Amino acid sequence: MPELPEVETIRRQLAPELRGKRIENLFVLDPKWGSPVGAAELRSVIEGRTIGDVGRRGKYLIFDLGDELSLICHLRMTGNFLYDADPEVQYQRAVFELEGGHALRFTDPRRFGTAEVIAGEPALDRYFAGRLGIEPFSGELDGTALRGLAAGRRTPIKAFLLDQRQIAGIGNIYADEALFRASIHPMREAGRLTKAQYDLLAVTIVEALQAGLDAGGATIDDFRHSDGLYGGFQNEFLVHRRAGEPCPRCGTEIRKTVVAGRGTYTCDACQKRPRGTKPRSAVRRASRSGQRP
Numbered sequence: 205m206p207e208l209p210e211v212e213t214i215r216r217q218l219a220p221e222l223r224g225k226r227i228e229n230l231f232v233l234d235p236k237w238g239s240p241v242g243a244a245e246l247r248s249v250i251e252g253r254t255i256g257d258v259g260r261r262g263k264y265l266i267f268d269l270g271d272e273l274s275l276i277c278h279l280r281m282t283g284n285f286l287y288d289a290d291p292e293v294q295y296q297r298a299v300f301e302l303e304g305g306h307a308l309r310f311t312d313p314r315r316f317g318t319a320e321v322i323a324g325e326p327a328l329d330r331y332f333a334g335r336l337g338i339e340p341f342s343g344e345l346d347g348t349a350l351r352g353l354a355a356g357r358r359t360p361i362k363a364f365l366l367d368q369r370q371i372a373g374i375g376n377i378y379a380d381e382a383l384f385r386a387s388i389h390p391m392r393e394a395g396r397l398t399k400a401q402y403d404l405l406a407v408t409i410v411e412a413l414q415a416g417l418d419a420g421g422a423t424i425d426d427f428r429h430s431d432g433l434y435g436g437f438q439n440e441f442l443v444h445r446r447a448g449e450p451c452p453r454c455g456t457e458i459r460k461t462v463v464a465g466r467g468t469y470t471c472d473a474c475q476k477r478p479r480g481t482k483p484r485s486a487v488r489r490a491s492r493s494g495q496r497p
């Protein structure tokens with residue numbers, strides 16, 4: 205699933221292309237994309253409008269359509285916006301025909317991506333207030349803020365990081381990378397880190413996201429840039445998807461377990477596992493090696 209760096213990469217590519225362009229036609233090829241609003245209604249609201257800026261909150265793209273009208277799109281698992289792509293590209297769900305013969309195509313093989321039109325700034329604020337927490341690059345994310353949000357929470361710190369209502373934009377890749385950078389095990393209780401760990405984690409979250417952004421995002425599954433090219437951050441993961449490889453810091457074998465229902469990658473030497481927690485893959489490992497986990 206595209207996370208903050210992937211969505212921001214798309215935004216940075218689309219914004220200069222789309223800014224000031226009039227939407228001449230909107231073809232909704234999959235009515236589920238804008239549901240519950242029907243394709244005809246979506247067309248009537250959007251066609252003829254000129255795109256202003258393209259913004260982002262968390263993993264949402266926000267297309268400013270003027271008159272305080274915003275089109276809010278979430279890519280979910282496999283959504284992509286392709287600018288001036290091959291008209292025959294697969295899995296198109298919506299096509300924006302723009303002035304000058306340009307086109308913006310939304311492709312989405314798994315069809316979980318969504319689109320919504322929101323009218324008025326207050327409604328836009330309310331929409332995000334209920335869904336998204338701190339924006340990592342806003343300057344508001346520091347150890348004190350993190351500690352305040354996590355206070356009293358017994359959920360694993362990884363599950364806490366994946367909760368968009370706490371911090372917006374982090375998904376499975378960047379949670380693993382930020383926790384490794386901070387030498388914090390993903391199973392640690394969110395509310396029981398040390399002050400120094402909250403301070404460090406606030407820094408490593410931003411560092412991990414920035415590294416992803418610098419590489420143009422990570423391409424696993426279907427993520428592509430708006431020009432169809434791929435991001436490169438998957439080649440720079442420190443631990444994510446590196447099971448069996450040596451830890452870049454200490455050489456211990458990186459292992460994959462399951463935390464918060466997600467495949468999770470750790471160096472158990474650098475990220476000390478909290479007492480009383482067992483890795484989910486322990487049984488299988490024990491039977492293979494003939495040793496106790």
Ligand SMILES: [Zn+2]
Pocket residue numbers: 451452453454455456471472473474475
């Ligand atoms: Zn290590």
